[in-house]
Amino acid sequence: xxxxxxxxxxxxxxxxxxxxxxxxxxxxxxxxxxxxxxxxxxxxxxxxxxxxxxxxxxxxxxxxxxxxxxxxxxxxxxxxxxxxxxxxxxxxxxxxxxxxxxxxxxxxxxxxxxxxxxxxxxxxxxxxxxxxxxxxxxxxxxxxxxxxxxxxxxxxxxxxxxxxxxxxxxxxxxxxxxxxxxxxxxxxxxxxxxxxxxxxxxxxxxxxxxxxxxxxxxxxxxxxxxxxxxxxxxxxxxxxxxxxxxxxxxxxxxxxxxxxxxxxxxxxxxxxxxxxxxxxxxxxxxxxxxxxxxxxxxxxxxxxxxxxxxxxxxxxxxxxxxxxxxxxxxxxxxxxxxxxxxxxxxxxxxxxxxxxxxxxxxxxxxxxxxxxxxxxxxxxxxxxxxxxxxxxxxxxxxxxxxxxxxxxxxxxxxxxxxxxxxxxxxxxxxxxxxxxxxxxxxxxxxxxxxxxxxxxxxxxxxxxxxxxxxxxxxxxxxxxxxxxxxxxxxxxxxxxxxxxxxxxxxxxx
Numbered sequence: 176x177x178x179x180x181x182x183x184x185x186x187x188x189x190x191x192x193x194x195x196x197x198x199x200x201x202x203x204x205x206x207x208x209x210x211x212x213x214x215x216x217x218x219x220x221x222x223x224x225x226x227x228x229x230x231x232x233x234x235x236x237x238x239x240x241x242x243x244x245x246x247x248x249x250x251x252x253x254x255x256x257x258x259x260x261x262x263x264x265x266x267x268x269x270x271x272x273x274x275x276x277x278x279x280x281x282x283x284x285x286x287x288x289x290x291x292x293x294x295x296x297x298x299x300x301x302x303x304x305x306x307x308x309x310x311x312x313x314x315x316x317x318x319x320x321x322x323x324x325x326x327x328x329x330x331x332x333x334x335x336x337x338x339x340x341x342x343x344x345x346x347x348x349x350x351x352x353x354x355x356x357x358x359x360x361x362x363x364x365x366x367x368x369x370x371x372x373x374x375x376x377x378x379x380x381x382x383x384x385x386x387x388x389x390x391x392x393x394x395x396x397x398x399x400x401x402x403x404x405x406x407x408x409x410x411x412x413x414x415x416x417x418x419x420x421x422x423x424x425x426x427x428x429x430x431x432x433x434x435x436x437x438x439x440x441x442x443x444x445x446x447x448x449x450x451x452x453x454x455x456x457x458x459x460x461x462x463x464x465x466x467x468x469x470x471x472x473x474x475x476x477x478x479x480x481x482x483x484x485x486x487x488x489x490x491x492x493x494x495x496x497x498x499x500x501x502x503x504x505x506x507x508x509x510x511x512x513x514x515x516x517x518x519x520x521x522x523x524x525x526x527x528x529x530x531x532x533x534x535x536x537x538x539x540x541x542x543x544x545x546x547x548x549x550x551x552x553x554x555x556x557x558x559x560x561x562x563x564x565x566x567x568x569x570x571x572x573x574x575x576x577x578x579x580x581x582x583x584x585x586x587x588x589x590x591x592x593x594x595x596x597x598x599x600x601x602x603x604x605x606x607x608x609x610x611x612x613x614x615x616x617x618x619x620x621x622x623x624x625x626x627x628x629x630x631x632x633x634x635x636x637x638x639x640x641x642x643x644x645x646x647x648x649x650x651x652x653x654x655x656x657x658x659x660x661x662x663x664x665x666x667x668x669x670x671x672x673x674x675x676x677x678x679x680x681x682x683x684x
Contacts, residue, residue: 184208184585185295185304187281187521190219192310192558192574194262195240198269199578202242203585209304210271211297213280217266220314221259226338226357228364229255232385232467236405237412237569240265244405246398252387252467285526286553291594291664293554305596306588308581309525310558313516313638320352320512324490331507335361336514346370348504350495352487353511354380355628356466361511362480363470371479373495373503377486378625379453381437381460385467413644416568420643423461423566427619434460444472453484462623464566516638517541517631527551528598541637542608544599544658545651546573547580553596553662554588556581562611563647564629564638566620572644580651587654596662603658614641 183205186196189212200208216222231238235248238258243265249257266272276299283296284307292303317334319325325332333339335357349369351358354376366372398405422429437460445451454475475482485499496502519541522534528551536551543549546563547556558581563573588595615621615636620629629638640647 180300180302181292182207182209182302182304184306184308185293185302186210186308186310188212188219188310188312188315189214189217189266189275190221190310190312190315191240191262191571192312192577193219193308194265194271195571195574195578196308196310196558196581197271197274198240198242198265199582200585201269201271203582205585206274208274209302210275211279211281211295212275212277213298215277216263217275218259218262219312220336221255221262223315224336224338224357225255225259225340226335226361226364228360229357230360230387231255231258232356233569234412235390236409237416238571239409240571241406241409241575243268244398244402244409246402246405247395248390250387250389252385281521281524283524283526284555286528286555288528291553291596291662306554306556306585308556308558309521311519311521312559313519313564314514316515316520317510318513318515319510320487322487322490324492325508327492328490328508329493330505333509335509335511342507344369344507347506349373350375350487350503350505350508351511352508353513354378355511355513356464358511359466359468359471361509363468363474366474366477366480369479371481371503373481373483373505374475375483375485375487375495375497376453378458378463379456379484380463380466381434381456382440382466382468382471383433383437384440384469387469413568413572417643417645419567423620424614424618424641427459427461427617427622430460430619433465437465441472445476447476450475450482453482456625458625459619459623461566461619462625463627463629513628516628525552525555527555528553540631540633540635542604544604544607545580546640546647547577547584547651548597548599548604548659550599550601550604553598556584561637562608563640565644566629566639568644573640573647576644576648576651579648580654583653587656591661591663594664597654597656597659598662600658600660611641612636615639 184200186193189210193210197210231253234251235253239245245261279297279299281297285294287294292305293307294303317336319334331342344365345368347369348371350373351362352375441454483497483501485497487495488498489496493504494502495505522537523532525533541561543560546560558574558577618641620636620639629636631637
């Protein structure tokens, strides 16, 4: 990096959120920005998660940018390599590579109240930025539980998001820890080659069939020749999911029929009543993310697979021990135990106006105005922030809504003029969070009777959006300056700032 480099916007991360932000900045006519990426290529979670069987559980045409439709998706549900290739394609088509700084992990971001800018320390140098857009994503830092004896395990250990492709699993005795979205894809992918597979399951998931198929050449030719058909397909997929939201957010009892369908899906593959009992959840479907697989249950029924309906609690040498006392001798332990979602590590590296970190500000739970702005951290925004997650649809829809908000945020700074910053007012953040949490009370995620990664350590749901994507888009269409404190350099006249805010509010009204 150039010495004393300054940019208008620094984007952190080059997954869907970061690349989407970069495209939107260019479309807004902003070219004075950088994308700081800790790895050596783009892709985010679709770069890091490359385990066997890795694929998306959202249909391909919905899990892509509206401004970059892909008529050539090969399957209705795309695999990891196709999604990563799509992100590389977006990077090239929109000319983003000159803006990306690879191998530039952010170590610290500190707000400078005198200069009204962020000082950003990376592994490749320091720079400053007027605005920071954090797009590190909630599924970026793997979580491995602290299990007694793990450090002395003589075999191989790795997380699903850090898959060791050099390690040969053929004939090995494998412990798979966890039964989330990654595990149900990994299990059927590795089951045929391993010697024995022991699955440690704390909580069984609800699993529905994954109705995946190859997209025919005729379909792809149609989408290329008539681009509106791609948008029509995307619109239909979106609409169906919007119609489902009421059941998740207001009428969880209506999900009973879906539970019956899931049980029938299980019964077709699992004939052993004892195994079926182990795999049947005791909570309302939808409380944890509904998983899609047509191969998971058949794999569990194979003779070289054991399901332990208990979590892994101790390791003694090569012996892994579950909470119920079940023991197994294994050569390798694979953790499919999720990520740091409600305690994102990036929050420890953001130091705000008062000198404290974002992690300290969020110690009682994450919260941000419209999922983007946190009090005490001026000109800092997050993509896929608190309460922006979805339980049934595509996160790309939420990302694009937040990009609308980001674009208007930058326009407001231009209108205010000069060296200016916006800091979310505490009352606005609290008011937004209160409304979100009140709506959350009757959702299936809070009432379904499960413990999930949607909830933080205190049991609050700080990850999921309790409404439709349409509602969120409406809520993030523009920035309301009344929800922010306008900060100017000391030599600016306060009256000018107040007048600008008043004029902007009147214009918006």
